[in-house]
Amino acid sequence: MEQSSDIRIDGRAIAKKIEERVKADAERLIKRGVIPRLVSVAVDDEDPSFESYMKSRAKACARVGIESEVEIVPLKDAERALGLKAARLSEDRSVHGVLFSLPLPSGVNDQSVYTRLDHRKDVEGMHPWNAGLLALGRPRFVPCTALAVMEILKRETIDVEGRHVVILGRSKVVGAPLASMLLHKSTGGNGTVTVCHSRTRDLPHFCAQADILVAAIGQPEFVKGEWLRQGAVVLDVGTHAIDDPAYKRGWRLVGDVHYESACTVASRITPVPGGVGPVTTALLLQATVRAAMGADE
Amino acid sequence: MEQSSDIRIDGRAIAKKIEERVKADAERLIKRGVIPRLVSVAVDDEDPSFESYMKSRAKACARVGIESEVEIVPLKDAERALGLKAARLSEDRSVHGVLFSLPLPSGVNDQSVYTRLDHRKDVEGMHPWNAGLLALGRPRFVPCTALAVMEILKRETIDVEGRHVVILGRSKVVGAPLASMLLHKSTGGNGTVTVCHSRTRDLPHFCAQADILVAAIGQPEFVKGEWLRQGAVVLDVGTHAIDDPAYKRGWRLVGDVHYESACTVASRITPVPGGVGPVTTALLLQATVRAAMGADE
Numbered sequence: 001m002e003q004s005s006d007i008r009i010d011g012r013a014i015a016k017k018i019e020e021r022v023k024a025d026a027e028r029l030i031k032r033g034v035i036p037r038l039v040s041v042a043v044d045d046e047d048p049s050f051e052s053y054m055k056s057r058a059k060a061c062a063r064v065g066i067e068s069e070v071e072i073v074p075l076k077d078a079e080r081a082l083g084l085k086a087a088r089l090s091e092d093r094s095v096h097g098v099l100f101s102l103p104l105p106s107g108v109n110d111q112s113v114y115t116r117l118d119h120r121k122d123v124e125g126m127h128p129w130n131a132g133l134l135a136l137g138r139p140r141f142v143p144c145t146a147l148a149v150m151e152i153l154k155r156e157t158i159d160v161e162g163r164h165v166v167i168l169g170r171s172k173v174v175g176a177p178l179a180s181m182l183l184h185k186s187t188g189g190n191g192t193v194t195v196c197h198s199r200t201r202d203l204p205h206f207c208a209q210a211d212i213l214v215a216a217i218g219q220p221e222f223v224k225g226e227w228l229r230q231g232a233v234v235l236d237v238g239t240h241a242i243d244d245p246a247y248k249r250g251w252r253l254v255g256d257v258h259y260e261s262a263c264t265v266a267s268r269i270t271p272v273p274g275g276v277g278p279v280t281t282a283l284l285l286q287a288t289v290r291a292a293m294g295a296d297e
Numbered sequence: 298m299e300q301s302s303d304i305r306i307d308g309r310a311i312a313k314k315i316e317e318r319v320k321a322d323a324e325r326l327i328k329r330g331v332i333p334r335l336v337s338v339a340v341d342d343e344d345p346s347f348e349s350y351m352k353s354r355a356k357a358c359a360r361v362g363i364e365s366e367v368e369i370v371p372l373k374d375a376e377r378a379l380g381l382k383a384a385r386l387s388e389d390r391s392v393h394g395v396l397f398s399l400p401l402p403s404g405v406n407d408q409s410v411y412t413r414l415d416h417r418k419d420v421e422g423m424h425p426w427n428a429g430l431l432a433l434g435r436p437r438f439v440p441c442t443a444l445a446v447m448e449i450l451k452r453e454t455i456d457v458e459g460r461h462v463v464i465l466g467r468s469k470v471v472g473a474p475l476a477s478m479l480l481h482k483s484t485g486g487n488g489t490v491t492v493c494h495s496r497t498r499d500l501p502h503f504c505a506q507a508d509i510l511v512a513a514i515g516q517p518e519f520v521k522g523e524w525l526r527q528g529a530v531v532l533d534v535g536t537h538a539i540d541d542p543a544y545k546r547g548w549r550l551v552g553d554v555h556y557e558s559a560c561t562v563a564s565r566i567t568p569v570p571g572g573v574g575p576v577t578t579a580l581l582l583q584a585t586v587r588a589a590m591g592a593d594e
Binding site for chain 1: 432
């Protein structure tokens with residue numbers, strides 16, 4: 001993969017820069033006696049990858065001076081338990097940011113949970129109030145993954161204005177809020193945006209038109225290089241573990257894009273791992289420290 | 298235009314059907330002693346078309362049994378005055394629906410106005426809470442013009458699923474909320490959606506791809522028939538008065554689409570006047586009666 005090193009977007013380097021600034025902000029807060037604190041609430045569904053995911057988030061928090069905590073609620077009667085957590089954490093003045101591990105179990109109405117959370121602590125931007133501010137063009141807290149895509153475009157000086165951005169995936173956490181931001185009349189916005197999804201007919205046809213392609217469709221190595229326009233910018237939001245006996249541990253991480261083939265046509269591309277993921281985490285830290293700064297005003 | 302009568306979508310007929318149902322709902326409320334009431338708040342900017350617009354809205358309200366009222370605030374210090382109105386009307390239990398004549402004067406932060414309005418009275422869906430519910434896939438009050446497009450598609454049984462809908466215009470009142478609804482995983486949704494606007498390069502290229510084209514770009518007769526794909530469905534949201542000496546009064550109404558040329562290629566098309574406009578008004582009445590029903594629960 002040596003030949004692609006110049007087109008590869010280094011998400012870890014971007015995340016590091018963001019974290020440096022967040023750390024400085026956190027230090028200022030701590031000097032004033034405010035320790036930024038993030039609570040993750042998860043449902044006990046025994047997902048084996050969950051623990052390592054939480055560990056890596058806790059490490060990231062620690063790096064910048066954020067205290068973090070995980071609270072687990074039982075799967076049984078999860079909606080009620082999550083709502084109670086939301087209400088309790090909203091009251092707790094020592095907590096600045098709260099997030100729920102998404103997706104919530106099927107059957108749980110996420111909105112009945114999020115509306116019980118103080119929207120000033122909603123660091124993932126899933127409360128109706130925050131989703132509304134974004135839709136109306138005045139974003140405050142927005143989903144971190146969608147924001148990570150915007151941040152990468154900005155930091156890599158990839159101009160969106162007037163260009164055709166094709167988003168694969170319409171989820172509330174990535175596709176939909178990202179479309180909203182890319183369309184805004186503001187720096188970093190002004191793109192022409194197409195949103196595709198599982199019901200789209202002839203996905204390759206749309207991919208071929210993208211100046212900038214964002215893959216957030218949740219299918220490992222789904223987008224092939226031959227679907228892409230020569231010179232396209234490719235941002236890969238997916239993360240999947242697939243079996244690979246060539247690796248000692250028996251698996252490797254891949255994205256929604258078939259990286260090898262995409263590298264032959266893309267002008268810039270985010271790898272998986274090391275692309276959108278670390279930037280997303282850094283932006284979660286940023287949102288938490290901002291929430292703490294807001295509470296301290 | 299006789300040749301196009303079979304492709305012409307009759308917005309007035311659709312509006313009439315909606316109004317019949319709304320009137321029946323209003324009658325039930327009135328029997329219970331609740332008189333649905335809508336207040337329009339406008340800034341005194343001496344727009345000559347304003348009065349006739351308000352008169353026609355008042356007539357529509359009267360047709361279905363809604364009491365309506367217009368309150369005018371002075372242009373000077375409008376933001377403060379609008380905010381105070383919003384707060385006062387939120388308190389007033391006899392008022393069920395409130396709308397502000399958009400666009401608000403430049404310099405007025407609409408959000409500072411809307412956030413002072415009780416979101417249960419926000420019949421135009423411009424409060425962050427309502428915009429958020431829509432963005433999160435659980436719409437309650439949504440902008441009536443965007444909803445009118447959805448209603449027309451539904452009532453004319455024009456299937457959106459998997460088809461390419463191209464929206465010209467990204468406004469908060471039409472383009473953006475409409476994109477959101479067309480993308481939803483639900484009946485009437487599941488479209489592949491492209492949003493274009495003034496910064497889009499090569500608009501005709503995008504128009505040519507539309508199975509369904511929604512023009513909401515605010516330019517009289519901007520979209521030409523030769524831009525369209527044979528058989529496209531065309532929904533025209535624009536309304537403009539243009540000079541025309543062939544008319545006794547010296548002007549006529551046109552939309553964002555050049556109707557005559559579009560008729561030669563479109564399979565279905567909304568005229569202006571008599572297309573999206575009357576449906577929008579009917580849906581405003583519907584929202585007001587629903588707000589009154591909600592308040593009566």
